[in-house]
Amino acid sequence: MVAPLSRAALRDILAFYREAGVDDALDDEAPDRRLSAAKLREAAARKPEPVAAPVVPAPEPEPPPSSLERALFDAVPDRPAATVAVPDEGQVRLARELAAEARTLEELRERMAAFEGCNLRYTAKQLVFCDGNPQADLMLVGEAPGRDEDIEGRPFVGRSGQLLDRMLAAIGRDRRSAYIANVIPWRPPGNRTPTPQETEICRPFIERQIELVGPKVLVTLGGPSSKTLLNATEGVLRLRGTWRQHATADGRAIPAMPTLHPAYLLRNPAHKKLAWRDFLEVKARLRALG
C-alpha cells in the first residue's frame, strides 16, 4: 500500500516535474518504459569492448535522503532496478547498420520504430517518421517533432506546420508534392534542444531517408537541420539563401537550400521575406532541373 503524500511533498513533486519539462499528462496510468531484462541483455551484448577507463576518484559519500526524497521513495512501490538505453558509440554504429540495410522507406520506418538506442523514444509518445509524398522532387527536413507532432505522429502539424504549408503554397506546392521529415524522429521532452549525442544517433536514419527519397532539391529548415545535413558550422542567418550540397552515402550530391525555421519565423515575422526569397530560389532550381 502506497502511503499518501503530504501537500508539501506533492507541491515539491509538481515543481520538479515543471522544471524537468513535463508539460502534459498523456495517460492516466504511468507507462513502464524501462527495458525488460531480456532487452537489457540484448543491448549489453551489442556494446563494444570497453576501452581502458580513465581513473575516476572515489565518489563522495551520499548525503542522507531529504524528507522529500524519503517521501518519494516511500511512494514508489518496490520494483527491480532498471536501466534505460543511454546514447553511446555502440548505438550510433547500430543505427548506421540498421539504416544502411533498409531497402525501402517502409523498412526504414520499421527499423526506426524497433530501435531502442535513443533515449528520446522512451519519453515520446510515438515515432514521427514523415509526411507528404515519397515520390516528390522536393524534400524538407526540420529539427524534431513538438507536442502536436508527437500526438499525431506526423511532422509539422502544429503552428509551425501551418506556416510551412503557407510557405509551400507560395511556391505552388503542398504535401502531395513535397516530402517532410525531421532530423530527430522522437519529440524531446518539453521540446528541449536535442543533445549532440541524440543527433548523432538519429543522423544515420535521416540520411538514409534522404537517400531513399532521392529528392532533386533538399530544404533544411533552421540551424540544427542545416548544420547536421550540410556539414556546416555557420549560423543559419549566414547559411540561409546559399546553395549547398547534401552528400549521400551512395555518392550523390543533392542541391540543398538552408532556410529559416517556421517556428523562428513565427517569433520573428520580419524575417519571413528572407525565407520567401529562399523558397523562390528553390522553385527556380526545381524548374531548371525539370
Ligand code: URA
Ligand atoms: N518543428 C520541427 O522542426 N519539426 C516538426 O515536426 C515540428 C516543429
